[in-house]
Amino acid sequence: MDENGFIRGDVLARRRGKDGNLCGNGDPGDYMLIGFSAGAYLAAAMGTEELGYKKYGFRKPGAITLCYPVLSMKSGVTHEGSRQMLFGQNPDEEMMKRCSLESLVTPSYPPTFLWCGTEDTDVPQENTKRFDRALTAAGVSHVTKFYPDTKHGVGLGAGTGAAGWFEEALSFMQKALDT
Numbered sequence: 001m002d003e004n005g006f007i008r009g010d011v012l013a014r015r016r017g018k019d020g021n022l023c024g025n026g027d028p029g030d031y032m033l034i035g036f037s038a039g040a041y042l043a044a045a046m047g048t049e050e051l052g053y054k055k056y057g058f059r060k061p062g063a064i065t066l067c068y069p070v071l072s073m074k075s076g077v078t079h080e081g082s083r084q085m086l087f088g089q090n091p092d093e094e095m096m097k098r099c100s101l102e103s104l105v106t107p108s109y110p111p112t113f114l115w116c117g118t119e120d121t122d123v124p125q126e127n128t129k130r131f132d133r134a135l136t137a138a139g140v141s142h143v144t145k146f147y148p149d150t151k152h153g154v155g156l157g158a159g160t161g162a163a164g165w166f167e168e169a170l171s172f173m174q175k176a177l178d179t
Helices: 009-019 038-046 080-087 093-098 126-138 165-178
Strands: 032-036 063-067 112-117 142-147
Touching: 032 038, 032 165, 038 063, 038 080, 063 165, 080 093, 112 126, 112 165, 126 142, 142 165
Parallel strands: 032 063, 063 112, 112 142
Antiparallel strands: none
């Protein structure tokens, strides 16, 4: 616990990881993660060695799906509300550079299905574009989609240009797990 009596995040992650059997007794890659918006930041972070699975002693995720994601914490790119909720009102800019996930992608990052809508006015598309470039540079198997006529927060995308994204992601993840 910290000085305020709260369970520290890393302690809680390890405790929950044991409950979810992410710490052992299974094959590496035998689970997948999915995250939406700011939740995509947390899912994506678990794919990194520095902030995620290795740090917490978890098995590496087999694949990750990131939907209209907040991934960068850099000013001008991030979604400021998400950044404040995750890191507080005035986070240190150097720390934000270190916590920008596009700078933490390595060749060992899990296969990733990444998407956003072209009409998303909440989370800048630059988050998706930067992460796509990082995945490409690291040689990570991935698919990146920019769905037309799709805003932020559309869930399964029914009635939008993103309709069918979930089936595409499942197909990609199944192929990733089969390799």
